[in-house]
Amino acid sequence: MSIIVFASSKGGAGKTTAAIILASEFAQQAAPKGKTITLIDADPNQHSAKWAFKSGCPLNIKVVENSNEDSIIDDIDNANQDSAFVIVDLEGTASMAVASAISRADLVIILCQGSQDDADEAIKTIKLIKRQEKLLARKIVYSVLFTRTHPVIRPRTLTYITDEFKKLKIEMFHCSLIDREAFRAMRSFGGTIENLDQNEVYSKDKAIANIKAFTEEVKIKLLNLSR
Amino acid sequence: MNNKRTGFDFEEVIDLDLVERVSNSSKTVSYKDLEQVAADSGFIKRLPQTKKSRRKRSPYTEQLGIKIRPLIKDIFQEIGEKLSVYDHTTFELAILALIEKENDQELIKKYKNATSKSIL
Numbered sequence: 634m635s636i637i638v639f640a641s642s643k644g645g646a647g648k649t650t651a652a653i654i655l656a657s658e659f660a661q662q663a664a665p666k667g668k669t670i671t672l673i674d675a676d677p678n679q680h681s682a683k684w685a686f687k688s689g690c691p692l693n694i695k696v697v698e699n700s701n702e703d704s705i706i707d708d709i710d711n712a713n714q715d716s717a718f719v720i721v722d723l724e725g726t727a728s729m730a731v732a733s734a735i736s737r738a739d740l741v742i743i744l745c746q747g748s749q750d751d752a753d754e755a756i757k758t759i760k761l762i763k764r765q766e767k768l769l770a771r772k773i774v775y776s777v778l779f780t781r782t783h784p785v786i787r788p789r790t791l792t793y794i795t796d797e798f799k800k801l802k803i804e805m806f807h808c809s810l811i812d813r814e815a816f817r818a819m820r821s822f823g824g825t826i827e828n829l830d831q832n833e834v835y836s837k838d839k840a841i842a843n844i845k846a847f848t849e850e851v852k853i854k855l856l857n858l859s860r
Numbered sequence: 861m862n863n864k865r866t867g868f869d870f871e872e873v874i875d876l877d878l879v880e881r882v883s884n885s886s887k888t889v890s891y892k893d894l895e896q897v898a899a900d901s902g903f904i905k906r907l908p909q910t911k912k913s914r915r916k917r918s919p920y921t922e923q924l925g926i927k928i929r930p931l932i933k934d935i936f937q938e939i940g941e942k943l944s945v946y947d948h949t950t951f952e953l954a955i956l957a958l959i960e961k962e963n964d965q966e967l968i969k970k971y972k973n974a975t976s977k978s979i980l
Contacts, residue, residue: 634880642903662876702907706891717880728906732898736889761901768889768897852876 635855636709636719638738643754644725646744647780649680650816651847652722656681657825658848659718660691669693671712675700675734676724680820689824702730709737727757736765740854741775742806747782747791752798759803774858778847779809784839808846815840920948 637655639648656672663670672694674682685696695716700708705721712719721734735741741762745755755777762773777798779791798805810816815834819826822833826844831837898904928936940950952975959967 659876666877668876668880702905717876726906727901727903729895729898729903730906732894732901732903736894757902761898761903764897764901765894768893855880 634713634717634719635858636713636721636737636739637851637855638721638723638734638741639744640723640731640735640741640758641725641744641751641754642727642731642757643751646725646746646751646754647778647810648725648744649676649684649722650820651742651744651778651780651810652720653681653684653819654810654816654826654844655848655851656685656694656720657691657819658844659720660694661825661827663717664691664693666717667693668717669695669715671695671697671716671719673697673700673705673708673712673719673721675705675708675730676722677701678724681722684820684823687823689822689828691825700730702728702733705730705733706737709734713737731758732761732765735762735773736769738773739858740851741773742851743775743777744780745777745794746780747788747794749790749794752794755803774804774854776804776806776854778806781812782809784811784813806847806850808843808850810847811839811843813840813843924951 639652641648652672656670660670670691670693672681672685674680674685674696677699679698682696682698684690685694695712697708697712700721709719709721721738723731723734735758741758743755743758745751759775759777762775766773779795782791795805813836815826815829815837818829818834822829826837826841829837834840895905936950937947940947943950943953945953956968956971959971
């Protein structure tokens with residue numbers, strides 16, 4: 634019913650991590666209500682599908698593997714029939730798959746690290762969104778999420794980029810995804826962050842707090858959409 | 861050290877039901893238009909659109925180096941030019957003419973078998 638697309642035309646921006654974090658959180662909250670979340674993996678590397686097939690993945694996450702630029706619109710439309718939320722993890726490249734997924738999106742989350750290259754690619758994706766808005770005659774809500782940020786230090790480049798984005802009136806998440814071992818562990822062990830062994834993962838509680846902050850902010854954005 | 865940079869109220873959890881919504885209805889556009897807008901923004905098709913064509917291999921793979929009388933080479937090339945064929949074809953046609961003249965059925969059969977293999 635709600636289609637959330639994780640986009641960045643640059644690889645390594647944190648799309649898969651953010652996508653599986655959101656999918657696992659939404660799945661846990663939707664499970665008592667008997668609702669499902671569909672996670673569409675349109676990255677040829679299939680990392681989010683690999684995570685989903687590891688043990689511990691919430692059972693109400695339905696995975697669509699090997700989606701590509703020819704099938705992605707149908708995959709999204711089919712998933713939208715029976716899932717409360719459709720989460721799309723895309724390949725880090727400027728491809729038609731990205732454009733097609735954005736054309737169906739209710740919310741586009743653009744991943745960006747605090748680097749000039751990432752910021753340039755984020756702008757490229759926003760330009761595509763703006764052009765699609767004209768073509769589709771509807772507003773496509775997007776927001777930039779900074780990833781792999783330092784828990785304490787805020788580099789000057791990141792400050793510069795956020796200041797520039799503010800000047801350009803580019804929508805940004807208040808929270809960021811902090812570079813935490815717990816997120817890597819989640820990918821490595823599978824399952825949800827809550828189920829990770831406290832002894833295996835450093836600062837699990839802080840990672841959970843970060844996930845909650847991100848998830849709640851996504852919900853606020855979706856809430857604003859439905860109003 | 862301030863670790864509240866995200867500044868979010870974690871306690872206030874929004875009910876998922878509130879944010880689950882019916883999708884936006886948008887203008888129906890053709891895939892071609894979408895493709896054009898994407899291309900204008902630098903987002904292009906990445907999947908190969910045509911099947912890779914296989915490189916054609918010549919069946920003429922054996923080399924034959926022979927010594928001939930002076931001017932015979934010229935005659936050989938001249939007849940090839942008249943027939944508008946390459947040297948290897950001239951040679952094959954000459955062989956065929958010879959074995960047909962000799963009416964050697966076994967060799968004719970062998971020749972046809974050798975030349976029937978079209979370009980791989």
